[in-house]
Amino acid sequence: xxxxxxxxxxxxxxxxxxxxxxxxxxxxxxxxxxxxxxxxxxxxxxxxxxxxxxxxxxxxxxxxxxxxxxxxxxxxxxxxxxxxxxxxxxxxxxxxxxxxxxxxxxx
Amino acid sequence: xxxxxxxxxxxxxxxxxxxxxxxxxxxxxxxxxxxxxxxxxxxxxxxxxxxxxxxxxxxxxxxxxxxxxxxxxxxxxxxxxxxxxxxxxxxxxxxxxxxxxxxxxxxxxxxxxxxxxxx
Numbered sequence: 001x002x003x004x005x006x007x008x009x010x011x012x013x014x015x016x017x018x019x020x021x022x023x024x025x026x027x028x029x030x031x032x033x034x035x036x037x038x039x040x041x042x043x044x045x046x047x048x049x050x051x052x053x054x055x056x057x058x059x060x061x062x063x064x065x066x067x068x069x070x071x072x073x074x075x076x077x078x079x080x081x082x083x084x085x086x087x088x089x090x091x092x093x094x095x096x097x098x099x100x101x102x103x104x105x106x107x
Numbered sequence: 108x109x110x111x112x113x114x115x116x117x118x119x120x121x122x123x124x125x126x127x128x129x130x131x132x133x134x135x136x137x138x139x140x141x142x143x144x145x146x147x148x149x150x151x152x153x154x155x156x157x158x159x160x161x162x163x164x165x166x167x168x169x170x171x172x173x174x175x176x177x178x179x180x181x182x183x184x185x186x187x188x189x190x191x192x193x194x195x196x197x198x199x200x201x202x203x204x205x206x207x208x209x210x211x212x213x214x215x216x217x218x219x220x221x222x223x224x225x226x
Contacts, residue, residue, distance in 0.1 A: 001169075006169070010226045020195045027120070030164075032210055034212035034213075038152075039167075043185050043202055043204075043216035043217065043218060043219055044152065044202075044213075044216055045216075046214050047215060049211065049212035049214075050211075055212075055214065076114075079202040087151065087152055089152070089154075089212070091206075091211055091212060092210065093211045094154075094157070094166050094168070094207075095154050095168035095170075096142070096157075098151055098154065098156060099151075100151050101152075
């Protein structure tokens with residue numbers, strides 16, 4: 001199975017900050033990397049697919065980059081509604097594993 | 108609009124089976140794959156498997172092989188996830204999630220179904 005490792009596991013930031021979350025795959029996954037946002041008690045929401053494509057309706061302050069094994073999710077200017085947990089997922093080969101999550105908290 | 112509506116919460120005893128349903132609407136049911144993902148309390152997301160509603164083919168995570176069965180009913184646009192030999196570690200919220208292609212992201216998710224396994 002492909003292991004997905006996110007860093008950091010948690011992050012404290014302020015409204016207006018620029019933050020970056022990293023996701024590393026244990027083997028090559030091309031650009032088959034997706035990012036989700038999850039708020040407590042809710043289903044995950046797709047933000048970025050294919051490493052860098054913004055899902056329809058998602059604000060442009062979210063962006064993704066990377067290919068191969070190293071990927072990043074960037075939020076350019078944090079808004080109050082962005083405080084949540086973020087997961088990366090590889091869809092290169094089954095099982096389509098997720099990272100352990102990054103909890104973004106208000107400083 | 109696309110909707111995935113899952114069945115209600117379940118409480119099961121160890122060793123029992125549970126069948127969770129996911130009814131799709133607002134799109135052509137057979138044109139999208141469906142994943143099942145679960146989340147134990149306070150934990151991360153775990154991929155369980157995928158079904159192609161068009162032909163019914165499936166692929167399961169090795170961890171669940173032999174215990175999980177995913178099926179579909181095209182007449183009602185519903186997919187099902189059956190998990191047997193339940194143990195306490197199976198207590199989780201189970202989600203269905205639509206995917207445009209086999210190796211793609213999940214763009215719409217169901218609301219989740221809490222399955223509690225307790226004696």
